[in-house]
Amino acid sequence: MAKLNFSNMKGKILSVTALLLCCASVSLGAVEYIRHSQGYYEAKLIFRLEASVEQWTSRFQFESTVQNFTVRVPNTQIFNASNAITYNFGSVGYFPIAVGEWAIDFSVAYQDTGSMPQLQLASFNGRDLDTGYIAPPTTTARPTKPPPSTGEHHYDEIIALSLEFYEAQRSGKLPPNNRIWWRGDSFLDDGQLNGLDLSGGYTDAADLVKFGFALVSTTTVLNWGLIDFLPGYNSANQTGYAEDAVKWALDFLIKAHPTSHEFYGQVADADVDHAWWGRPEDWDQGLRESWKITRDKPGSELAAEGAAAFASGYLVFRNRNSSYAQELLRHARELYSFADEFRGDYTDAIPAEGFYDSWSGYGDELGWAAAWLYRATNESKYLQDVNRHWTEFNLSRRADKFSWDDKKAGLQVLMGKLTREDKYLSPATQFCDYMKNTQQRTPKGLVFIQEWGSLRHSANIAFICLNLAELGVKSAEYREFAKEQIHYALGAGGRSYVVGYGENPPQRPRHRASSCPPRPSPCNRQNGLYNPGPNYYTLYGALVGGPGSQDDYVDDRDDYVRNEVAIDYNAGFQGALAALQKLKINGQLP
Ligand SMILES: *[C@@H]1O[C@H](CO)[C@@H](O)[C@H](O)[C@H]1NC(C)=O
Ligand SMILES: *[C@@H]1O[C@H](CO)[C@@H](O)[C@H](O)[C@H]1NC(C)=O
Numbered sequence: 001m002a003k004l005n006f007s008n009m010k011g012k013i014l015s016v017t018a019l020l021l022c023c024a025s026v027s028l029g030a031v032e033y034i035r036h037s038q039g040y041y042e043a044k045l046i047f048r049l050e051a052s053v054e055q056w057t058s059r060f061q062f063e064s065t066v067q068n069f070t071v072r073v074p075n076t077q078i079f080n081a082s083n084a085i086t087y088n089f090g091s092v093g094y095f096p097i098a099v100g101e102w103a104i105d106f107s108v109a110y111q112d113t114g115s116m117p118q119l120q121l122a123s124f125n126g127r128d129l130d131t132g133y134i135a136p137p138t139t140t141a142r143p144t145k146p147p148p149s150t151g152e153h154h155y156d157e158i159i160a161l162s163l164e165f166y167e168a169q170r171s172g173k174l175p176p177n178n179r180i181w182w183r184g185d186s187f188l189d190d191g192q193l194n195g196l197d198l199s200g201g202y203t204d205a206a207d208l209v210k211f212g213f214a215l216v217s218t219t220t221v222l223n224w225g226l227i228d229f230l231p232g233y234n235s236a237n238q239t240g241y242a243e244d245a246v247k248w249a250l251d252f253l254i255k256a257h258p259t260s261h262e263f264y265g266q267v268a269d270a271d272v273d274h275a276w277w278g279r280p281e282d283w284d285q286g287l288r289e290s291w292k293i294t295r296d297k298p299g300s301e302l303a304a305e306g307a308a309a310f311a312s313g314y315l316v317f318r319n320r321n322s323s324y325a326q327e328l329l330r331h332a333r334e335l336y337s338f339a340d341e342f343r344g345d346y347t348d349a350i351p352a353e354g355f356y357d358s359w360s361g362y363g364d365e366l367g368w369a370a371a372w373l374y375r376a377t378n379e380s381k382y383l384q385d386v387n388r389h390w391t392e393f394n395l396s397r398r399a400d401k402f403s404w405d406d407k408k409a410g411l412q413v414l415m416g417k418l419t420r421e422d423k424y425l426s427p428a429t430q431f432c433d434y435m436k437n438t439q440q441r442t443p444k445g446l447v448f449i450q451e452w453g454s455l456r457h458s459a460n461i462a463f464i465c466l467n468l469a470e471l472g473v474k475s476a477e478y479r480e481f482a483k484e485q486i487h488y489a490l491g492a493g494g495r496s497y498v499v500g501y502g503e504n505p506p507q508r509p510r511h512r513a514s515s516c517p518p519r520p521s522p523c524n525r526q527n528g529l530y531n532p533g534p535n536y537y538t539l540y541g542a543l544v545g546g547p548g549s550q551d552d553y554v555d556d557r558d559d560y561v562r563n564e565v566a567i568d569y570n571a572g573f574q575g576a577l578a579a580l581q582k583l584k585i586n587g588q589l590p
């Protein structure tokens with residue numbers, strides 16, 4: 001246990017001196033938290049006795065009601081309590097304590113309402129003690145099932161963890177079944193400046209901006225995994241959580257699309273956001289701006305990917321909630337027409353430049369959106385549109401990645417699935433062959449696309465090639481390749497890159513909410529971002545950026561290239577895990 005840290009308490013020394021002059025029996029007091037988990041904490045009140053005692057009584061008053069207060073000191077008794085807030089307790093019989101530092105250990109169970117009942121007032125033998133807070137509680141990480149020693153992995157467990165990561169990224173009013181106990185409601189007034197409700201959705205990464213373009217492509221990829229690898233989700237018993245995860249995004253996107261030619265594509269000024277560090281729940285920088293695309297300022301990438309997200313969402317919910325699914329399909333059709341008829345680069349309307357630029361242009365999203373609408377509706381006009389875009393934008397090119405920006409490889413595989421035509425299957429095959437055989441690799445075998453978020457790229461490629469393998473194209477080869485890439489992230493690269501899972505996982509992912517010490521401590525750059533210790537809360541299931549080209553990686557919160565987390569990082573990764581889980585239960589895992 002940490003020693004009393006006087007340097008943390010400079011501000012309090014003066015008042016303590018005053019106390020010493022006046023009473024000279026006890027001095028100084030500080031609450032040190034030992035352990036904190038949902039609805040429960042253990043702490044000790046540390047103070048110094050200036051004279052020995054032979055028996056004692058103490059009185060604790062909490063900020064709010066506690067369900068169960070326990071004094072963890074032998075031979076003590078609680079004499080009485082009032083309103084579950086104030087407790088009188090003390091020694092039973094002879095209880096000598098010598099001059100010097102002493103502590104009362106105690107534990108508190110409370111109704112988890114998001115804030116812990118802190119000790120407010122305390123006294124010892126009639127003298128008031130300072131209840132100032134010195135060290136935040138460390139969270140007890142929940143043990144996760146260790147990977148089997150054979151080099152295989154529990155994909156079901158990791159899918160479940162990944163879905164917890166999405167839950168930790170939720171913005172807005174959290175539902176009663178929220179499982180991330182250290183998160184609360186946030187940004188309920190998003191959209192207010194624009195006269196509408198834009199609360200909800202997901203915060204992007206470490207930061208708290210809602211970047212629409214990254215959000216819609218994340219949603220499409222998650223939907224795709226749910227549609228085509230549903231048995232993987234089912235056998236992991238995660239289908240309900242996965243549906244909740246995409247619905248959380250889709251419900252927000254519905255609000256972001258109030259009329260046919262208006263689609264909000266960013267909430268919060270990224271520069272303002274990035275200058276701040278703290279809990280989402282504590283944001284104090286004012287109302288956040290929102291930006292939209294319109295007829296006058298169109299953005300075809302954003303509208304088309306939005307259409308893809310809605311059309312794939314329709315396919316997820318078609319058999320579960322047909323009225324909801326029909327609403328999603330309506331948004332998909334409208335956004336696709338908007339994207340196609342009003343052409344433009346979305347960053348001309350939305351200040352996402354420097355964050356989510358669309359380097360690949362909007363042609364790939366137009367083709368991709370038409371393909372998803374074709375899959376959702378089977379209407380030949382959408383097939384014709386795929387081919388129109390295919391020609392106009394030369395979408396048969398081999399892509400150099402599959403990402404929130406570049407959808408070509410996804411389009412090729414998806415159309416290959418829907419038509420079984422070589423026209424599509426052949427460029428998709430070229431993509432997987434190139435990635436497997438020619439693309440740069442790290443010494444330990446990770447397919448290396450770029451420094452920034454290297455693992456999300458390899459996971460996305462794995463996901464694409466697992467989809468292609470489902471079509472009977474080089475199935476064994478691509479499955480082996482994809483498994484190897486995913487296993488790199490799970491441990492084969494020398495360590496786990498998934499927070500809370502496996503061998504030596506990252507403990508300092510760049511992520512605001514989980515980096516913050518528990519309340520009542522404030523959270524800021526100094527004690528959150530630059531805290532040398534692990535994040536206070538374990539951000540289960542988050543895939544971090546990953547290593548550089550030489551498998552080089554340091555678990556450093558300040559490294560946003562290698563150690564940030566993001567909603568798009570986990571999307572292809574989770575889909576690939578569902579695919580591997582499906583193969584596993586079918587006995588087809590290589
Ligand atoms: C209160 O907490 C103590 C220690 O954690 C435990 O032994 C006891 O059973 C709890 N009492 C109630 C009523 O929950
Ligand atoms: C509670 O216990 C304290 C300490 O023994 C005593 O001084 C006080 O009178 C008690 N209060 C009640 C209401 O019994």
Ligand SMILES: *[C@@H]1O[C@H](CO)[C@@H](O)[C@H](O)[C@H]1NC(C)=O
Binds near residue numbers: 237240241
């Ligand atoms: C499956 O998940 C549900 C929650 O979605 C849970 O109530 C149930 O216990 C789980 N079943 C198994 C076998 O894990």
Ligand SMILES: *[C@@H]1O[C@H](CO)[C@@H](O)[C@H](O)[C@H]1NC(C)=O
Binds near residue numbers: 321
């Ligand atoms: C269908 O979705 C809508 C919109 O979220 C919801 O209000 C409704 O309760 C859902 N119906 C069913 C049967 O789940």
Ligand SMILES: *[C@@H]1O[C@H](CO)[C@@H](O)[C@H](O)[C@H]1NC(C)=O
Binds near residue numbers: 378380
């Ligand atoms: C899709 O439409 C084609 C004709 O355009 C038809 O042959 C096929 O059966 C339809 N498929 C589905 C799933 O409705």
Ligand SMILES: *[C@@H]1O[C@H](CO)[C@@H](O)[C@H](O)[C@H]1NC(C)=O
Binds near residue numbers: 394396398
């Ligand atoms: C289309 O892409 C292929 C392959 O990269 C290239 O050879 C061809 O020149 C491109 N055509 C156009 C019209 O850009």
